[in-house]
Amino acid sequence: MRITVLAGGVGAARFLRGLRQAVPEAEITVIGNTGDDITLFGLRICPDLDTVMYTLGGGINEDQGWGRDGETFGIRAELAAYGASPDWFTLGDRDFATHILRSQLLAEGRPLSAVTEVLCRRWRPGVRLLPMSDDPVETHVVLAGPGGDRGGRPPRSQQGERRVVHFQEWWVRMHAETPAAQITASGADRARPAPGVLDAIGAADVVLFPPSNPVVSIGTILAVPGIRAAVAAKTVAAVSPIIGGSPVRGMADACLAAIGVDTSAAAVAAHYGPGLIDGWLVDDQDKATVDILGDDPALAGIEVRALPLYMRDLPATTAIARAALDLALELR
């Protein structure tokens, strides 16, 4: 069986661990979001790809869900002593090694997909991990002005603060506390899917969306020309990242607000829409969503199923992945 999964970071990585456990014999291809990628200190950092790679490869910091286990922070302290900026993005020494090697290989002219393959030779994640694109795509956030206006020309604050920031600056430095007026996938319109991406979608028996951020993870991947259409042509089951009106993890609500989507399982399903997804997994406490969607003729094509959706441990996560896969297989 061939399964292709669109993946953000922590939520996707954990879901994938469950999926690998649920169907060890399946050929799983993971298409990772690279819109969160950032160059810091001259080094290329791919947080989502690394989170998937480290998690499936057994090198993740389990408590925080990202970064390396057994990490030290010598470099960070040194860079601070040099007065180098930024100081708001935490990178451990072990993690730095990945970025150093990746940057070296990229500088030698290899595309990110080939570099990711080299890195995965060490981690043996048990899936084929592809970046969504070898071309640069950066998620940018247009900050809402002092009055919280959304849309229109971004105003400059009185302090002259920049109004367009890299996603990581908004997410990590600002904790997404300043509302986003707009979130854009800069460069996506000119990006091409990485080698193997469209083939992996086309050849898949089913496509799954883990409970990743619908805007800056799944949404960014779908923004690469060709990917949305390829996905839409397949049977897709998606797992809601929203439980009981809140994101399970992270600040997806701040991203959804920027695109005018409510933070609810029903609203996210409607955002994806029946033209894209076929099945929608929600938590038991969101069973009402089933009725809401059932009543909306525009969403009538989405089959909704409810089950406990917190990925508390590997057995629970495996059950969720199994349910997503079963739903997709049923709907084929």
Next chain:
Amino acid sequence: MRITVLAGGVGAARFLRGLRQAVPEAEITVIGNTGDDITLFGLRICPDLDTVMYTLGGGINEDQGWGRDGETFGIRAELAAYGASPDWFTLGDRDFATHILRSQLLAEGRPLSAVTEVLCRRWRPGVRLLPMSDDPVETHVVLAGPGGDRGGRPPRSQQGERRVVHFQEWWVRMHAETPAAQITASGADRARPAPGVLDAIGAADVVLFPPSNPVVSIGTILAVPGIRAAVAAKTVAAVSPIIGGSPVRGMADACLAAIGVDTSAAAVAAHYGPGLIDGWLVDDQDKATVDILGDDPALAGIEVRALPLYMRDLPATTAIARAALDLALELR
């Protein structure tokens, strides 16, 4: 008083610590060798500049004489786990931070001299540290063939081993055990002295050579067009790196052999010659050198002085630096 010092690594750094102590009021400019510089893992590493910077800035590993104090080696272990090469050049995590920042600044288009200035803002070495050149110069070693031949076209070994290696590969990986047929400063003929270098030599009251390697440290600096002539025009006192027929540190004998110079204080003085140096400091046990040089009419211009020359501790090193300076001042 203005003093300009040509510097290699450990020996120069320790000498400079003594010189700074001996004449705290002096304006000291250090012209550092960059022929040992190497790019590893895409990062630019300047061992000699860093050794001077860390030593004078209080960040050196005192026991080994190079590298950072309180070092950890997380990155090294990670790169090994990735199978990245080379594995023979030890870089600690703290040290990596310097190379990361340097490489970032170089990639932004700043010349090495400007980058070194930025790094020195943190370390406050108490001297002005200039690379000999902003242009790439790499010390290459032509390995002697199986028969130990020197000169001529470098043969290939039967195993297809490379016969021309970067200095660091010969020095660190091979421990200089394979004889060198030739040592070249690749690129030196096209290199220009870094901004400030010729001015610092021209404006100096005296120029000092610490007990650095005469071939791959001092020799490489002098190979940058314009520097030798500028130095020769000044009063120069040099400290012998050879005591009792052996290098005080390192494998200078292997370098001297490659250029056909004996490993003796007298031979090194003759190698520099009276056209370049005016004063020569030797260890008490090499007092015979005084007579040898005194007897050789070709070297009659070099004033030789003997004193205890092991830099055992800061007081001893300060006395040596003071003696070198006094000798130069006398000979002006």
